[in-house]
Amino acid sequence: MLVVGELINSSRKAVKEAIQAENIAEIQKIAKDQRDNGADYIDINAGTFVGKEAGYMKWLVTSVQEVVDTPCCIDSPDPKVIEAVLPLHKGVPMINSISLEKERYDALLPVVSGADCKVIALCMSDAGMPETKDDRLSIASELINKLVKNNVPLENIYVDPLVQPISTNDAYGREFMNAIDAIMTEFPGVHTICGLSNISYGLPERKLLNQTFMVMAICKGLDGAIINPLDRQMMANIHAAETLAGRDEYCSNYLTAYRDGKLAME
Ligand code: THG
Numbered sequence: 001m002l003v004v005g006e007l008i009n010s011s012r013k014a015v016k017e018a019i020q021a022e023n024i025a026e027i028q029k030i031a032k033d034q035r036d037n038g039a040d041y042i043d044i045n046a047g048t049f050v051g052k053e054a055g056y057m058k059w060l061v062t063s064v065q066e067v068v069d070t071p072c073c074i075d076s077p078d079p080k081v082i083e084a085v086l087p088l089h090k091g092v093p094m095i096n097s098i099s100l101e102k103e104r105y106d107a108l109l110p111v112v113s114g115a116d117c118k119v120i121a122l123c124m125s126d127a128g129m130p131e132t133k134d135d136r137l138s139i140a141s142e143l144i145n146k147l148v149k150n151n152v153p154l155e156n157i158y159v160d161p162l163v164q165p166i167s168t169n170d171a172y173g174r175e176f177m178n179a180i181d182a183i184m185t186e187f188p189g190v191h192t193i194c195g196l197s198n199i200s201y202g203l204p205e206r207k208l209l210n211q212t213f214m215v216m217a218i219c220k221g222l223d224g225a226i227i228n229p230l231d232r233q234m235m236a237n238i239h240a241a242e243t244l245a246g247r248d249e250y251c252s253n254y255l256t257a258y259r260d261g262k263l264a265m266e
Contacts, residue, residue, distance in 0.1 A: 193224030
C-alpha cells in the first residue's frame, strides 16, 4: 500500500495557523511524524488560501524537504499552482491531480507527459461527480487511455474513483468498491488511490467507518491511500488486510510490522 500522509492540509485549523505564522518547525514536525509512521509521500495542500496558494505551497514543499527525504504529493485543483511548485521539488513527486475536466486536463497534460512523476487521475469530468461504478469506470478508462497514449506509463497512474459520503446515499460505498474492482481488473498494472475520510462525513465515530472502509477497499485491490498515518489502528488494519488479501508473500511484511511494534494497540 502506498501511503500518502494527509496532515499538511490548510483545511486543518492547526496547519492553517502554522502556515499563516510561517511556523516552519510545526510544519516540519508534522512531516517527520508522518514519515516516521509509514508515509511514503507527504501530501501538501494549501487550497483554502485563495490567491496565495502557490506561494504557500512553495514554502511548504521547501520546508518539508529540508527535513525529510519523503517526496511530496502536490495537492491542488489548479494546474498553475502545481506547475509553479514542481521545479523546486526534489525527487519523484506525485501530482494530485489530473481529471477529465477539460481545462484541468489540457493544462496538466503537458506537465505530466514524459515527466518522471506519479500522477493521481481523479474520476471527475465536466459532467460533474460520478454516481455509479459505471460512471467511474468510464471516466477512468478514458483518462488511462489518454494518459498512456501521451507518455504517462500505466504504473505511474493512480486512479482515484472519488469517495462520497455514505450518509448522503447508501449506494456510495458499494459503487466505489465495485469501481476499484473493475478498474484493477480491466487495467492490470494501474494503481488505485483515494482520500477515504469522505465516506464517513456527517456520521459519528468516523475513524471506525474509515478503518472498516479501508479493509473493504483493500479486498477489492486498492493499493494507495491518502490517510492519517498517525492513526495506528488504520495502519495496523492495512497491514492485516493486505496480508489476508494475499498481497504479502510468506506474511513477511506482517511479521516485520509486528517486530517493529506497529500492530499492538495500547
Ligand atoms: N482525493 C485526492 N486528494 C485529496 C482527497 C481525495 N486531497 C484532500 C482530501 N481528499 C484528503 N486529505 C484530507 C486531509 C485532512 C483531512 C481529511 C482529508 C482531515 N479531516 C478531518 C477529519 O476527517 O476528521 C476533519 C477536518 C476538518 O473538517 O477540520 O483532517 O479524496 N486525490
